[in-house]
Amino acid sequence: MKELVIISGKGGTGKTSVTVSLAALADRPVICDCDVDAADLHLVLEPTIQESHDFRSGHEAVIREADCIGCGICRNVCRFGAIVNNADLFSVDPVACEGCGVCVHFCPQKAIDFPESLCGNWYVSDTRLGPMVHAKLGVAAENSGKLVSLVRAGAKHLAEEENFKTVIVDGPPGIGCPVIASVTGASQVLIVTEPTVSGEHDLERVLSLTRHFHIPTSICVNKWDINEEMTQQIEAKARTAGATVAGRIRYDSSVTRAQIQKKAVVEIDAPSADDLKQLWENLNLQEA
Numbered sequence: 503m504k505e506l507v508i509i510s511g512k513g514g515t516g517k518t519s520v521t522v523s524l525a526a527l528a529d530r531p532v533i534c535d536c537d538v539d540a541a542d543l544h545l546v547l548e549p550t551i552q553e554s555h556d557f558r559s560g561h562e563a564v565i566r567e568a569d570c571i572g573c574g575i576c577r578n579v580c581r582f583g584a585i586v587n588n589a590d591l592f593s594v595d596p597v598a599c600e601g602c603g604v605c606v607h608f609c610p611q612k613a614i615d616f617p618e619s620l621c622g623n624w625y626v627s628d629t630r631l632g633p634m635v636h637a638k639l640g641v642a643a644e645n646s647g648k649l650v651s652l653v654r655a656g657a658k659h660l661a662e663e664e665n666f667k668t669v670i671v672d673g674p675p676g677i678g679c680p681v682i683a684s685v686t687g688a689s690q691v692l693i694v695t696e697p698t699v700s701g702e703h704d705l706e707r708v709l710s711l712t713r714h715f716h717i718p719t720s721i722c723v724n725k726w727d728i729n730e731e732m733t734q735q736i737e738a739k740a741r742t743a744g745a746t747v748a749g750r751i752r753y754d755s756s757v758t759r760a761q762i763q764k765k766a767v768v769e770i771d772a773p774s775a776d777d778l779k780q781l782w783e784n785l786n787l788q789e790a
């Protein structure tokens with residue numbers, strides 16, 4: 503089973519649009535949306551949810567009113583101002599609580615519960631291009647790296663159970679913990695970049711990350727024709743860093759048309775569809 507993770511050093515390079523087209527070309531892969539902080543694959547693929555699972559991470563203090571004697575010790579020891587009171591009635595503000603557990607330790611009545619907090623949900627869904635594993639992180643919830651690992655493991659498990667040959671992963675932007683969680687152990691990483699100074703800078707950072715983890719890496723420059731000189735410079739840097747240049751995608755106003763129609767670019771009559779098909783072919787040749 504091959505797992506291709508598509509990432510970009512930064513947002514706005516067209517990564518998700520490329521992911522949707524590669525998923526369409528892969529002939530029913532398992533699709534995995536690891537961009538859990540700003541998930542948008544579902545906008546194009548309109549998944550029908552088949553399974554929903556809780557995502558729990560960290561802990562949250564909860565005062566049992568019946569056992570509390572209103573001594574106020576918990577409020578005094580909480581460094582985050584998360585314990586509020588109305589006279590003798592003490593409670594925890596769940597948004598302010600950082601889950602450090604200090605109040606639980608110091609409460610003389612042992613009146614504070616410390617359950618794992620619900621930070622979001624992850625789903626297994628059906629889409630027209632194949633099954634999809636995706637997630638929704640709760641408002642102000644953190645630890646998206648852990649959720650990324652969970653979603654990826656769910657997609658891999660599904661692929662192995664049901665004999666899918668390919669998992670296509672839409673990774674998060676940047677180079678932080680969620681990106682590391684999305685690429686470690688992948689068969690192949692594709693970095694989608696753009697021919698701009700910031701695109702070049704971000705590509706260098708993300709290339710050093712994949713090199714560090716020894717993951718076979720390819721790049722493709724999206725909208726390469728808006729600055730051919732910069733495209734050549736980026737491709738040369740990628741080769742020097744040990745990555746493969748898997749393709750170029752031209753600037754194409756049809757991409758917006760595809761988004762409006764909720765389709766992959768390769769599903770409509772678009773000039774850049776040829777570039778995407780060539781990219782897919784090159785990625786598979788590298789795997790062979």
Ligand code: SF4
Pocket residue numbers: 565569570571572573574575576577592608609610611612613614
């Ligand atoms: S420390 Fe315990 S008993 Fe005292 S106010 Fe807090 S929850 Fe109540």
Ligand code: SF4
Pocket residue numbers: 562563579580581582583584585594598599600601602603604605606
């Ligand atoms: S767990 Fe920590 S942050 Fe949360 S209420 Fe208790 S002391 Fe405050």
